[in-house]
Amino acid sequence: MSGFDTRWLDLREKADHAARDAGLLEKATAHADAGGQTVSVVDLGCGTGSTIRAFLPASTRWQWHLVDNDTRLLAEAASRHNGNVHLTCIQADLSDPSLALFSQARLVTASALFDLVSASFLQRLVTSLEKPGCGLYTALNYDGHCIWEHAHEADARIVTAFNAHQRRDKGFGPALGPVAEGVLRDILQTAGFRVCVAKSPWRLGACEAELQRQFISGLATAAAETGLLDQALVEDWRSYRLDHADSACEVGHWDMFALR
Incomplete structure (x- = not known):
């Protein structure tokens, strides 16, 4: 799995924080804080x-183990939290993390990751x-749904093609894409975990126009790469969507907290 561009990650962060389900974030925080004085948190794909x-501010009380295969991103994460968070950066192959990473963890976290992985990885x-x-x-795992304020006749076809692209191997085996929620829930419940799930959609508007432009361009490029659609149709859709990037858009995601 290749690294993500820092600009893209920064661009989406405000929308991500607004989208996270507050109830599940609170559950995860309470669970971590109940672990005593030294709480270890492992963040995959940090x-x-x-x-x-x-x-924040709870995260300043915990010992973070940030795991990523991209040393550039690890260095950036360390520099942004130098002095205010206890953290260790671990460069590792995310597709096959060492079991030792989790041996002392009170909480394992991952954001915008599990729709990119395979069922075998989750198992x-x-x-x-x-x-x-x-x-x-x-x-913030993508659930396959995108809705725009101003409709285009190709919306459904573009999203369908994009969702097919999401099922391609992203370095973890065949990706689950929009079906990841159900697969992970079943695996966890079979293993004896209690599972709570909530929706966490991006709700974007004029203030997120640049994020929309980047998302639209990426979505169109991925849809075109599948070969399922005529290139002229994709480009017409891309142009229309970019012209309306300051209007309302909703992109579906889901959050989950599980505890055994």
Whole structure:
């Protein structure tokens, strides 16, 4: 899995924080704080450390282990939290993380990651959460739904093609894309976890026009790469959507907290 651009991560962070389900974030916070004086939190695919910032101010009380395969992003995360958070940066292959990472964890977190992974990855991850009292909190996983204020005749076809692209291998095996929620819930429940799920959609408007432009361009490019649509149709859709990037748009996501 290749690294994400820092500009894209920064652009989406405000929308991400607004979208996270407050109730599940509160549950995860309370669980971590109940762990005593030294609480270990493992954040998979940490990027620039957005999950730390989502948990503020509680996150300053915990020991964070930030895991990513991109050393550039790890360095950026460390620099942004130098002195205000206890953290350790771990460069590792996210597709096959060491079981030792989770041996002392009170909480394992991941943001905008589990729609990119395979069922086998999720099975291995859940099997790794053997420490009594270890919880799993994941947020902002894409659910396959995009709705725009101003309709275009190709909206449904573009989203369908994009969702097909989301099922391609992203470095973890065949990606689950929009069906990841149900697969992870079933794996967790089979393993004896109690699971809470909530929707966390982006609700974008004029203030997020640049984020919309970046999202629209990426969506159109991915849809075109599938070969399912005529290129002229994709470009017409892209042009229309970019012209209306300051209007309302909703992009579906889901959050989950699980505890055994």
